[in-house]
Every structure is written in C-alpha cells, then in structure tokens.
Amino acid sequence: MIALTGARLLDGTGGPPRDGVTVVVEDGRITAVGDAPPPPDAETIDLAGRTLLPGLIDAHVHLSSLDRSLGPALHPYGLVQAARGMLDGGITTVRDLGSFGRSLFDLRDAVARGLVAGPRLILCGQIVAATSPGGRTFPGMYREADGPVEMRKAVREQIRQGADFIKVMSTGALTVVDEDVRPTQMIPEEMDAIVDEAHRLGFTVASHAEGADGIRLSVDAGVDTVEHGEMGHQVPDVLATMAERGIVLVPTLCVFDAVADAGGPFLPWMRERALRLREASRKTMTAALAAGVPMAMGADAGPHGENARELVLMVEAGMSAGEGIVAATSTAARVCGLADEVGTVAVGRRADLLVVDGDPLADVRVLADRERIWLVLQDGKRVAGAR
Ligand SMILES: [Zn+2]
Incomplete structure (x- = not known):
C-alpha cells in the first residue's frame, strides 16, 4: 500500500485543484482520495510542492512509425524503446491509429503480461480505407475495401486480429502524394456500413477527416471521434452536432509542424500544404472551443515520448491549461x-498516476519537460520518474 500525501491534486475531471490531498493506492488501484491521514501501514510518499494528476493519455499515435532503417528484425526492439520513452514522458496509455503486421498486438500482450515496460495500448490494427494512394504509400497499414459488403468484412478482419476499435479514412491524408483532403474517399453507404458493423459489435470508430466534406460524412455516419479535422471551422453546423453528441475531435496539432519542418523528409509542396492546414487547424481549435466540442490530445507521428508537446500546442491554440x-x-x-x-x-x-515538479495549471509546459517528471505509476507500480 502506498499513500501519496501533500500534493496539489488535478483529478482529470477539470474541477478545481485540491491541495494537501492524500491518495491511497492498493493492489494497483486507488482506494482513497481525501483529507484522512494516511493508513499507518502505508509507505508514505510526500509530494509537497508537486502536482499529482492522472497518467497522461495520448489518443492518437502511430507507434510503429519508427526509423525505417531498423528493418523488420530490429523493429520490435524499436517498439520497446518507443514504449519505454512514452512512460518516461508520463504517458501511461496510448491509442494507436494504424499499424501493420502483428507487432503492436504482440507488444500490447507483452506489456499486459509485464514482459516489457510500456503504456497500456489500445489498437485498431490496420486502417479501413477505400482503394486509394495511401494504400501504396503505407504498404500493409491500410486494409483497402470498396462497397458496403467489403467494408463490413474489413471491419470484421480487424476485430478478428484483436483490434480494440476501428479506424477509417474518410478523406485523403496530408502526407500522401496524389491524395487530396477535400473530397471524401468513401461514399455514405460505405461509411455507414463501417460504423454500423463496428457499433453493432461493440467497437468505436475513429475517422481520419481533414477536409470539410469528410468531417460531415463522418459525423453524419455517427463516428465516435474525428481525427485531425482541420477544416472543421468551415462547417460550424457539424461542430455543433459534435458538441451535442459528444463526438470528440483529436486535432493532432504536432503533425503540421512535423511535416512543415524544412529539415524533414517531406517534399516542398507537402510542407506548404502542412503550413496551410496548420493555419486551418488553429481556426478549427477556436471554433471547436467556442462550440463546446470535446477534444482529446493526440500527438500523432511523435517523437515518441514527447507526446505532451501536443498539450502545449493545444494550450497555445486557445485552450486553458485546465x-x-x-x-x-x-x-x-x-x-x-x-x-x-x-x-x-x-x-x-487504476493507479496510473503522474507526479510533476511545479504546477501545470500555472505553466502547462511542465508536463512536456522530462526533468520535471518526478514519478510515474502504472497500476500502482513505479515505472518512470526521477524519484
Ligand atoms: Zn495519424
């Protein structure tokens, strides 16, 4: 049993901070949160001057996007390193939005069995997409399908291989040559089939939607999350529907800077496209905040372990730190x-908890600073931090 005492507590609900609270952890779970003194048999960890909050969760990563020079033999070791880096960065759960092969499923199982240290993994397997240039750009990462019947089969295949949710491409992608983010890549009958099949079987649907038409198509079909959503500011009625139905926007602001980076691997026209979409994403943040659309942090392409940089960008784009x-x-x-x-x-x-030096409400960059990450608990066990 562990008692965490004296911290400023941010409990993750958005309520006001509470000072001097004691949090008791037993058998991997939180058993008390309050003002009562710590139980006498607990190992007490004094957190005075520090802030205690839930372990951070990244809702949009691609864990298997590693240095391609690793090749298939070293790829699993790269995954292990990326998983370690995320824990060191205070990230205790991640949702992966597209991978290839079985390596991430194996990693998920290895983490769950304690063979490897890493965040809890929520996986979609392959991305369900219409026949599209993206399938050529990311061989093996897309499950291309056409027509409602094939879409249902593609969904079932992901569930068969162990997916936790379904990811779909409603539009082209910023980083794919020959793809345009404006038209939808699917027709409504196809999108409806995917959402119906997933929901019927108890799985949620995350939709990659950059252009306005894809955002509308996705929301009309009843997806659970809209990924990227840069052009959302052009369709305020759709944002209003998202707010009303609790459909979450994952704005992935990091990705535009990553693609626009002059030293990066992307072509000049793609870098320009990233800058244009970056500007649109900021407008959409403003519009989504005003409309009350729920949003989740998703750093997308990495670098793995520095995911909380996304949180800093979200605050720079208009969110409060809270x-x-x-x-x-x-x-x-x-x-x-x-x-x-x-x-x-x-x-x-579950006692997935993060303790940082300082107060992230006063300066959210504390959460993106490795030096300030003092303790990371996962299921009540210390997995990272300077302590
Ligand atoms: Zn992505």
Missing part, C-alpha cells in the same frame, strides 16, 4: 473506452 489537461486525461480515456479505468483520480480507478 482544459488541456482534461483533453490529455479523462477525455482521452473516454476515447480509449477506458473512462472507468484510467484518466481520473478517483476511488476504484
């Missing part, structure tokens, strides 16, 4: 289907 922390904890947990397990500090939740 709203940003909710996006990276309880809302992200809901997106992962883990709202009752992680993402908030409450009795009964």
